[in-house]
Each structure stands twice: as C-alpha cells, then as structure tokens.
Amino acid sequence: MRKIHVKASREYDILIGNGLLKKAASLIADACGRPETVIVSDDTVYGLYGEDLKKDLEAEGFAVKSFVFPHGERNKNLETYGELQEFLSENGITRNGLIAALGGGVTGDLAGFAAATYQRGIRFVQIPTTLLADVDSSVGGKTAVDLKSGKNQTGCFYQPSMVICDPETLKTLPEEEFLCGCAEVIKYAVYGNRELFDFLKTEEIRDHLEEVIAVCVTMKRDLVEADEFDTGKRMMLNFGHTFGHGVESCSDFSILHGQAVAIGMAVMTRAACAKGYCTEETVTMLEEILKQYGLPDRASCSKEELLQAVLKDKKRKSGTMRIVVPRRIGSCMIEEIPAEALPEWIAEGGLI
Numbered sequence: 001m002r003k004i005h006v007k008a009s010r011e012y013d014i015l016i017g018n019g020l021l022k023k024a025a026s027l028i029a030d031a032c033g034r035p036e037t038v039i040v041s042d043d044t045v046y047g048l049y050g051e052d053l054k055k056d057l058e059a060e061g062f063a064v065k066s067f068v069f070p071h072g073e074r075n076k077n078l079e080t081y082g083e084l085q086e087f088l089s090e091n092g093i094t095r096n097g098l099i100a101a102l103g104g105g106v107t108g109d110l111a112g113f114a115a116a117t118y119q120r121g122i123r124f125v126q127i128p129t130t131l132l133a134d135v136d137s138s139v140g141g142k143t144a145v146d147l148k149s150g151k152n153q154t155g156c157f158y159q160p161s162m163v164i165c166d167p168e169t170l171k172t173l174p175e176e177e178f179l180c181g182c183a184e185v186i187k188y189a190v191y192g193n194r195e196l197f198d199f200l201k202t203e204e205i206r207d208h209l210e211e212v213i214a215v216c217v218t219m220k221r222d223l224v225e226a227d228e229f230d231t232g233k234r235m236m237l238n239f240g241h242t243f244g245h246g247v248e249s250c251s252d253f254s255i256l257h258g259q260a261v262a263i264g265m266a267v268m269t270r271a272a273c274a275k276g277y278c279t280e281e282t283v284t285m286l287e288e289i290l291k292q293y294g295l296p297d298r299a300s301c302s303k304e305e306l307l308q309a310v311l312k313d314k315k316r317k318s319g320t321m322r323i324v325v326p327r328r329i330g331s332c333m334i335e336e337i338p339a340e341a342l343p344e345w346i347a348e349g350g351l352i
C-alpha cells in the first residue's frame with residue numbers, strides 16, 4: 001500500500017493499493033471512528049461493490065445506509081443533490097455523520113458537495129472506482145453538480161477526510177472509460193513528467209496501476225498544496241481542457257470527457273508548435289502516444305463551432321483567458337492570451 005499525505009485546509013491521506021476496498025471499513029474506522037455512515041453510489045457501481053462495502057462496515061460496527069442514484073453525468077444535478085440532502089435528513093444523520101462516496105467522478109463530485117453543505121459540512125471519504133477518479137477527481141476537494149447552463153456550475157472546495165484507491169476495481173470498468181482515465185494520465189505526463197511519459201510509452205499501464213496512480217496523485221497533491229483554490233499553478237491540470245470542454249459540448253457529450261481532453265491536448269499542442277512554443281517532435285510524440293492508447297486527436301466539429309463552444313464555456317467574448325501551452329513533453333506554461341486570438345489558435349490547432 002502507498003500512502004500520500006495532503007496538507008490542505010484539511011489534512012488527509014490518500015491510500016493506494018490492490019485489494020484496499022476489502023479493508024476500507026477498518027481504514028475508515030481508524031481515520032474517522034465509527035460515525036453513522038451513508039454510502040453514496042451510482043446503480044452500476046453499487047451493484048458491483050456496494051453491498052459488500054455495506055456488510056464490511058456493519059461488521060466493523062458502523063450503522064450504514066445506502067443512497068443509490070442512476071449512473072451518468074446527467075444525474076449529477078440539483079435534483080439528485082436535493083434527494084440526497086433529504087435522504088440524509090430523513091435518516092437522522094447528524095453533524096457527526098459520514099458520507100462514503102463509492103464510484104467515479106460523478107459520484108465523488110455529487111457526494112462531496114452534499115457532504116460540504118449538509119448541516120454546514122459533514123465528513124466524507126472518497127473511494128474512487130474509475131481511473132479518472134483515482135488520478136484526478138477524488139483528490140483536491142473540488143465538489144460540484146451541473147446546472148442546465150453548464151458543467152460544475154454550482155459547488156465548492158471541500159476536502160475529503162481520506163481517499164481509498166483500489167486499482168482492482170478497475171477490472172470491471174469498461175475499456176472506453178479506462179482509456180479516458182489514460183488521457184488524464186497522459187495529461188500529467190505532458191504538463192510535468194517526462195519520465196512518466198516514457199514509462200507510458202514502453203510499459204503496459206495495467207501492470208503498474210498502483211505506481212502510475214501514485215505518481216499522478218503526488219503531482220496533483222503538490223499543485224493542490226501550492227494552490228488549493230485554483231487561482232494559479234493548479235490551472236496546469238487544465239491542459240487539454242480549454243479546447244476539450246469545447247469539443248465535448250460540440251458533440252453534445254457523445255464524445256467522452258477523456259476523448260475530448262485527448263483532442264484538446266492535440267489541438268493545443270499543434271497550435272503551440274505553429275506559434276513556436278514547441279517543436280514538431282513534441283506534436284508527433286503526443287499524437288503517437290494518444291494513438292497507442294486508442295485516443296482520438298482530431299474532432300469532427302468545425303472551427304467555428306469549437307470557437308463558439310469555448311467562448312461560451314469561458315463565458316467571455318473579450319478580455320483575456322489563460323491557457324496551458326506545452327513547451328516540450330514534461331513542461332508546460334500558463335499563457336494569458338486575448339480572447340480575440342482564439343480563432344487563430346483553433347485554426348492552427350488543425351481540428352479535423
């Protein structure tokens with residue numbers, strides 16, 4: 001088992017190890033005592049792992065209730081959030097209670113926001129079950145639900161009390177979802193870890209999940225400790241996301257997040273090369289690794305559609321915006337560009 005400690009507005013450990021889910025009950029008891037606990041999970045994940053976790057917690061002396069909602073991003077909304085709040089209240093959960101978020105980023109974001117706000121904040125534990133949640137969403141305390149106008153429009157920063165990552169849960173994750181997590185891992189490598197990039201090129205990631213998750217989480221931990229509230233350095237994690245979010249919304253969310261991020265990284269890197277920030281070699285290396293991981297590097301939307309989507313996402317038509325630009329594999333920089341320059345970046349990014 002690997003342990004990574006985070007010192008943010010709340011201090012906590014991230015535990016990573018094969019088979020940890022089976023030990024979750026005793027790990028939670030060690031860190032949090034035995035408060036009344038509500039497992040929050042989507043129907044797919046609860047069907048796979050929920051009842052076992054509930055039984056383990058009960059055997060450890062916890063009183064446990066389960067809140068299960070239909071899977072999918074479209075349920076990360078105010079309605080589900082409201083139902084969860086009422087569930088907590090109806091079941092008499094007090095300020096001493098605990099939420100265990102068992103699932104991917106949708107579950108973690110929703111459960112975290114509910115924990116942050118129910119009775120002005122109860123503790124919560126993240127138990128991620130997707131690669132994306134392992135390396136990104138379960139760490140760092142960003143919680144949110146979506147509004148009709150866009151993703152993550154209402155939420156807050158609220159750190160968990162503990163994160164328990166068991167890579168064995170990824171065995172049941174559909175291949176496409178796994179590859180989306182790989183896109184985020186590639187993001188970490190390109191923005192700041194050449195060694196990880198070379199490792200991903202030559203090794204079979206499935207044979208080294210504990211290690212890869214630990215490397216990414218350590219990188220995220222360092223950014224969170226330096227910039228918990230995302231006003232500076234933490235923005236590095238947005239590499240590939242400015243255009244990625246645009247591609248995602250142009251496709252009406254038929255393209256998965258990780259696939260859109262892959263396209264977003266490629267568009268940004270090709271534009272960066274055209275503008276002299278990086279060389280052709282950087283572009284080739286990125287395109288090759290995306291191909292190796294079955295990820296796309298071009299989108300089917302038009303430049304105009306993407307521009308409109310990015311402007312809408314950033315909610316600005318003029319002024320400046322910050323983008324993450326690669327200099328070489330393993331090193332990116334944050335650049336402030338005028339919004340008027342965006343069409344040129346998109347044109348040079350060679351979308352289709």
Ligand SMILES: NC(=O)c1ccc[n+]([C@@H]2O[C@H](COP(=O)([O-])OP(=O)(O)OC[C@H]3O[C@@H](n4cnc5c(N)ncnc54)[C@H](O)[C@@H]3O)[C@@H](O)[C@H]2O)c1
Pocket residue numbers: 042044045048071072073076103104105106107109129130132133136137138139140141142143151152169170171172173174177180257
């Ligand atoms: N808070 C943050 O810092 C942060 C960072 C990145 C992304 N996010 C959010 O994360 C969300 C995406 O997360 P995600 O990709 O994990 O999506 P998700 O939670 O919807 O999971 C993807 C799908 O996989 C299923 N699933 C999950 N674990 C499984 C398993 N072990 N076996 C079989 N099926 C399983 C789920 O039921 C779901 O259908 C988005 O809402 C995004 O906004 C948050």
Ligand SMILES: [Zn+2]
Pocket residue numbers: 184241257261
């Ligand atoms: Zn992402």
